[in-house]
Amino acid sequence: MASIQREYYKRGAFGKFVKWVFIIFNVLMLIWVVSGMGNAGHQYQLAASDAERAGTAIGASLGFGLLMFIWITGAVILGIATLLTRGTKYIVTEDKDS
Numbered sequence: 001m002a003s004i005q006r007e008y009y010k011r012g013a014f015g016k017f018v019k020w021v022f023i024i025f026n027v028l029m030l031i032w033v034v035s036g037m038g039n040a041g042h043q044y045q046l047a048a049s050d051a052e053r054a055g056t057a058i059g060a061s062l063g064f065g066l067l068m069f070i071w072i073t074g075a076v077i078l079g080i081a082t083l084l085t086r087g088t089k090y091i092v093t094e095d096k097d098s
Contacts, residue, residue, distance in 0.1 A: 002095075002096050003093050003094065003095050003096065004093070004094045004095075004096050005091055005092070005093050005094075006091070006092050006094065007089055007090065007091050007092075008089075008090055008092070009086040009087045009088065009089055009090070010087045010088050010090060011085065011086060011087040012085070012087055014085060015082075015085035015086060015087050018078070018081050018082050018085045019082050019085070021078060022075075022078040022079060022081070022082045025074055025075070025078055026071075026075060029067070029070070029071040029074070029075075032067060033064070033067050033068075033071070036060075036063060036064070036067060037060070037064065040056060040059070040060035040063070040064075043056050043060075044056045044057065044060070
């Protein structure tokens with residue numbers, strides 16, 4: 001008879017809070033980036049001159065870059081916090097018939 005060991009982590013209340021903040025942050029950033037780029041595309045179509053289109057493209061690029069910086073920085077910080085608050089490690093041993 002073989003036995004299998006599985007490990008899992010049980011989060012506390014603070015760990016669950018940090019995990020949900022991480023998830024909500026990423027969802028909100030995705031919505032922000034998608035809506036921002038959609039709005040920039042709409043504004044680009046409404047531009048009357050080449051100068052307006054160039055300004056819209058430059059502004060959209062700068063805005064996208066800033067949003068990516070905020071997203072990556074926040075995801076790294078919150079990801080590390082989520083990893084550090086994952087809770088107590090439990091090992092469960094199960095018997096498995098061969």
